[in-house]
Amino acid sequence: MGRAWAALLLLLPVTRCADFSDTHLYVTPSNTQEAVEIQLDFRITRRLNGSDVVYVQLPKFTIGGGGKTPGENVPRGELILSPSVYFEGQWDEGAFDSTADPFRNTTLSLYVREEVRIPPNTVVNLRLYKSNDIRVYCGFDDVEDTDDDEFFIWTNSSASKDGRFSIEKSDRVGNGCSAMSDCAGKGSCDFCKERCMCYTGHGSGDSYRQVSSIDCSLLECPVGPAWGAIPKSAIDGGHDELVMCSNAGECLMEQGECECFDGFTGEACQRRVCANFGAECGDHGQCLTMHQLAMRDDAFPLTGNASATYGAGVSGANKTWDFETMQGCLCDSDWAVGLGDGETQVAEYFGADCSRRRCPSGRDPSSKADGTDCSNVTTPEGYGVGSKHNKCHYECSGRGNCDYGRGTCSCFAGYAGAACDRLIGNAAVVG
Numbered sequence: 001m002g003r004a005w006a007a008l009l010l011l012l013p014v015t016r017c018a019d020f021s022d023t024h025l026y027v028t029p030s031n032t033q034e035a036v037e038i039q040l041d042f043r044i045t046r047r048l049n050g051s052d053v054v055y056v057q058l059p060k061f062t063i064g065g066g067g068k069t070p071g072e073n074v075p076r077g078e079l080i081l082s083p084s085v086y087f088e089g090q091w092d093e094g095a096f097d098s099t100a101d102p103f104r105n106t107t108l109s110l111y112v113r114e115e116v117r118i119p120p121n122t123v124v125n126l127r128l129y130k131s132n133d134i135r136v137y138c139g140f141d142d143v144e145d146t147d148d149d150e151f152f153i154w155t156n157s158s159a160s161k162d163g164r165f166s167i168e169k170s171d172r173v174g175n176g177c178s179a180m181s182d183c184a185g186k187g188s189c190d191f192c193k194e195r196c197m198c199y200t201g202h203g204s205g206d207s208y209r210q211v212s213s214i215d216c217s218l219l220e221c222p223v224g225p226a227w228g229a230i231p232k233s234a235i236d237g238g239h240d241e242l243v244m245c246s247n248a249g250e251c252l253m254e255q256g257e258c259e260c261f262d263g264f265t266g267e268a269c270q271r272r273v274c275a276n277f278g279a280e281c282g283d284h285g286q287c288l289t290m291h292q293l294a295m296r297d298d299a300f301p302l303t304g305n306a307s308a309t310y311g312a313g314v315s316g317a318n319k320t321w322d323f324e325t326m327q328g329c330l331c332d333s334d335w336a337v338g339l340g341d342g343e344t345q346v347a348e349y350f351g352a353d354c355s356r357r358r359c360p361s362g363r364d365p366s367s368k369a370d371g372t373d374c375s376n377v378t379t380p381e382g383y384g385v386g387s388k389h390n391k392c393h394y395e396c397s398g399r400g401n402c403d404y405g406r407g408t409c410s411c412f413a414g415y416a417g418a419a420c421d422r423l424i425g426n427a428a429v430v431g
Ligand SMILES: *[C@@H]1O[C@H](CO)[C@@H](O)[C@H](O)[C@H]1NC(C)=O
Pocket: 092, 093, 094, 095, 105, 106, 107
């Protein structure tokens, strides 16, 4: 039994115990540029004996009077600290590497006095008194809140199990961004520079959404080619300039979003709406740009050439100004539209907003000619030509009137059927 337990215990993972725990850094007063008292609490989990050293990295701290020039290092034993029965302190100024991370590697060394043994689990409340004239060059956030904690503690004791430990907690030092409403929740604060770093979408990460206030609360709006601007030359149509909301809307700076004037749409108001009758193109069409329409072989005018690129190649530019700004409705159709075999040269729904509907087409029952045959027939707009078996729309078979609101025929006397393509009574085939 005992042996079994022993075997089991050997299999259990060994919990790694850190050299230090319960680390907390306090700075009084928590201001920059004035002499401070530093208190560092820590529990040392190992035995320390004479000549072991505890090192503490204290970035942004300097003994050089607060400026960029590092001060004189303080040799071992000359720092004013407690508990001086345990430690002799030494101060090594860090390098003023960059304004982003000043005095990054300032290091406090605590030499355990020769004759001293510090038992494991001793809690140390170390104080470095104000009279040392140590200052904080620039502010920092509470360590608990920051990701880039650079405050470390470690020891060179031979009992040490690990390398450097992040100090778990620290006070916040300096004003941070309190003067800028703490970045309005739309940015993080660079405590050292006391400057807001706005989040993506609030001034960073977007080419257009530039921040226009130091607290990230106001944003510029998306830009588009101006619908109207003062021309700068004889050939400038006034559309070359990229302006907020394309000069066709108001910028709501708190959201960084455009509120477009009637008739304009898109995040930068860069497009015209299709038809301004409630829903765009009603229930019977799609709203497409000129560029998209040009690539459809069922869009009007029919050309049978959907490889055309709208507005391409004009005076060196790849696209004309209205390439993606102007839109139109491509109306739905129950029948296939186009110049091909079996396709019809007009669509069922028509009109700017596709609100009108064509009536059924058919062959005139009183005529031998086939009015629905559009082989080799040029379209009404005069661009494309129908291929073999292409269809013309012969509305109500030429024997009725169409109600374009409903798309239904009212047939003349003697004719019947949805397309009036049936003879009734004694009407006769003529011609
Ligand atoms: C800080 O780093 C610089 C090099 O980056 C080095 O010259 C200097 O000795 C270091 N200071 C301390 C206190 O570690």
